[in-house]
Amino acid sequence: MIEFHNVHKTYRVAGKDIPALHPTSLRVENGQVFGLIGHSGAGKSTLLRLINRLEEPSGGQIKVDDEDVTALDANGLRRFRQQVGMIFQHFNLLASKTVADNVALPLTLAGELSRREIDARVAELLDRVGLSDHAKKYPAQLSGGQKQRVGIARALATKPKILLCDEATSALDPQTTASVLHLLAEINRELKLTIVLITHEMDVIRRVCDQVAVMDAGVIVEQGPVAQVFLHPTHPTTKRFVQEAEQVDEGEQRDVFAHVPGRIVRLTFQGEATYAPLLGTVARETGVDYSILAGRIDHIKDTPYGQLTLAITGGDMEAAFARFTAADVHMEVLR
Amino acid sequence: MDVLLHYFDNVDWADIWVATNDTLLMLGTSLFFTVLVGLPLGILLFLFSPRQLLEQKATYAALAFVVNAIRSLPFIILLIVMIPTTVFLTGTSLGVAGAIPPLVVGASTFFARLVETALREVDRGIIEATQAMGATTRQIITKALLPEAKPGIIAAITVTAIALVGYTAMAGVVGAGGLGDLAIRYGYQRFQDDVMVVTVVMLIVLVQILQTIGDKLVTHYSRK
Numbered sequence: 112m113i114e115f116h117n118v119h120k121t122y123r124v125a126g127k128d129i130p131a132l133h134p135t136s137l138r139v140e141n142g143q144v145f146g147l148i149g150h151s152g153a154g155k156s157t158l159l160r161l162i163n164r165l166e167e168p169s170g171g172q173i174k175v176d177d178e179d180v181t182a183l184d185a186n187g188l189r190r191f192r193q194q195v196g197m198i199f200q201h202f203n204l205l206a207s208k209t210v211a212d213n214v215a216l217p218l219t220l221a222g223e224l225s226r227r228e229i230d231a232r233v234a235e236l237l238d239r240v241g242l243s244d245h246a247k248k249y250p251a252q253l254s255g256g257q258k259q260r261v262g263i264a265r266a267l268a269t270k271p272k273i274l275l276c277d278e279a280t281s282a283l284d285p286q287t288t289a290s291v292l293h294l295l296a297e298i299n300r301e302l303k304l305t306i307v308l309i310t311h312e313m314d315v316i317r318r319v320c321d322q323v324a325v326m327d328a329g330v331i332v333e334q335g336p337v338a339q340v341f342l343h344p345t346h347p348t349t350k351r352f353v354q355e356a357e358q359v360d361e362g363e364q365r366d367v368f369a370h371v372p373g374r375i376v377r378l379t380f381q382g383e384a385t386y387a388p389l390l391g392t393v394a395r396e397t398g399v400d401y402s403i404l405a406g407r408i409d410h411i412k413d414t415p416y417g418q419l420t421l422a423i424t425g426g427d428m429e430a431a432f433a434r435f436t437a438a439d440v441h442m443e444v445l446r
Numbered sequence: 447m448d449v450l451l452h453y454f455d456n457v458d459w460a461d462i463w464v465a466t467n468d469t470l471l472m473l474g475t476s477l478f479f480t481v482l483v484g485l486p487l488g489i490l491l492f493l494f495s496p497r498q499l500l501e502q503k504a505t506y507a508a509l510a511f512v513v514n515a516i517r518s519l520p521f522i523i524l525l526i527v528m529i530p531t532t533v534f535l536t537g538t539s540l541g542v543a544g545a546i547p548p549l550v551v552g553a554s555t556f557f558a559r560l561v562e563t564a565l566r567e568v569d570r571g572i573i574e575a576t577q578a579m580g581a582t583t584r585q586i587i588t589k590a591l592l593p594e595a596k597p598g599i600i601a602a603i604t605v606t607a608i609a610l611v612g613y614t615a616m617a618g619v620v621g622a623g624g625l626g627d628l629a630i631r632y633g634y635q636r637f638q639d640d641v642m643v644v645t646v647v648m649l650i651v652l653v654q655i656l657q658t659i660g661d662k663l664v665t666h667y668s669r670k
Contacts, residue, residue: 163578192580203575206669207593217579220589249669269579 113139118171120157131157133329144299146316147309149326155309163195196266200278202258204250211246217268236264256287276308292318313356325349338411342379373424379441380417393434398426456638468623472614476549484554488561516555521613524552545622557606564598597668604660
């Protein structure tokens with residue numbers, strides 16, 4: 112469990128104090144995939160680096176599994192860092208070392224295993240990330256996705272309990288992003304590893320995270336389970352991220368809807384309700400007509416969800432609304 | 447044909463041979479000590495410099511001042527200024543031995559700056575990643591920074607070696623011998639153009655060989 116108690120960070124630039132993170136408290140449960148989303152300069156990178164103290168906090172307390180990280184001395188910090196893996200946007204692999212030597216580096220630095228044990232562990236890690244055939248290559252000979260896989264193997268070398276991901280997929284194309292995220296989800300599931308990731312793409316959050324915190328100007332403005340935050344965003348920053356992910360332009364949508372007669376509602380289904388034949392049943396029983404203006408059916412991590420915007424005309428509209436509300440469906444009346 | 451053969455009448459090939467040996471001996475010895483002194487000095491300059499691992503403003507400023515002061519002196523002046531130190535270190539200010547201390551002092555400060563630059567070329571992300579693994583500062587230097595900067599450091603050694611060839615020519619002033627000395631005493635002061643031509647050609651060949659070896663090594667160690 113990672114806990115922040117009133118942690119804050121201020122940089123001193125040219126004689127002026129610039130706050131990067133306002134006093135923040137936060138809790139990440141073990142085994143969770145915790146996403147931090149925000150625009151550049153929102154403070155998410157600072158927050159991530161506070162966890163393994165690549166950034167020193169200006170105040171507050173950080174605890175990992177009840178160990179006070181902020182109180183560790185240099186030696187304690189080194190030992191702690193060996194239990195926290197980290198991957199980076201630009202991979203940060205050593206160009207001068209082979210893939211195998213890059214993965215072996217954290218183990219060599221820790222100096223606890225023999226050469227033979229290190230070799231065995233490296234082989235196992237490369238197998239996990241699907242790069243066994245590339246052990247003798249140098250990073251320059253690999254694609255971006257392969258480099259990040261090496262980064263992941265390297266981060267897992269010391270069997271850490273936490274993995275920090277710093278914009279791990281931001282330099283990758285969509286297809287490679289999907290495969291790297293898939294690998295992260297798999298690692299989280301199989302190794303029970305706690306993952307904290309930062310990103311500026313809501314899609315990354317949607318695919319792998321359990322919890323999400325939205326950051327803006329050094330403050331967490333919204334936080335909760337991904338499905339809740341994603342489907343019912345309340346803060347303007349969150350709404351913008353969700354719209355970016357769904358490629359919805361609210362202004363454009365309003366113009367289109369202006370020409371449509373009747374009431375307009377947005378229904379949000381989650382889990383099993385996504386597949387229930389609700390619309391047809393309600394229309395038949397209450398005599399309303401509906402046309403679908405917009406909609407999508409997708410997954411948030413492993414949970415299916417659907418979101419439909421409907422124009423409803425005729426029949427017993429109030430009864431229909433009551434039926435929607437009674438079913439396991441979230442309804443918003445837009446007009 | 448005769449004219450061509452007689453053009454090199456003044457050249458004593460035994461002298462050329464001795465001078466070449468002296469040059470190579472000065473170059474080899476001084477390059478060895480230059481790397482020995484300059485590499486740690488360059489690493490310290492890098493570590494103490496602003497926003498680096500062991501940032502220490504005062505130490506860096508002091509170190510940088512000394513390095514700059516030495517580098518401000520033209521080598522010919524350094525040779526003379528250092529005579530007492532040289533006598534103290536080697537017992538003589540003459541010959542090959544008398545040339546080594548000023549060569550090392552002059553070249554290692556130059557080399558240290560090149561090492562500092564080469565280390566600065568290493569992506570900061572590499573340092574961050576190594577720190578995140580729980581590396582000590584020593585480990586960051588030996589396991590990450592130096593391996594990553596190796597091509598840059600080899601290039602720095604090449605440039606320094608070639609600068610040293612130039613310095614050794616000036617070391618002729620303290621009676622150090624070598625090709626430069628030959629060129630000055632015979633080629634210039636006795637107007638023996640042929641000796642001048644031969645020494646110049648030898649120096650050019652030497653520099654070409656050094657650069658070629660350096661480039662080959664840089665290519666060999668570059669993985670980018």
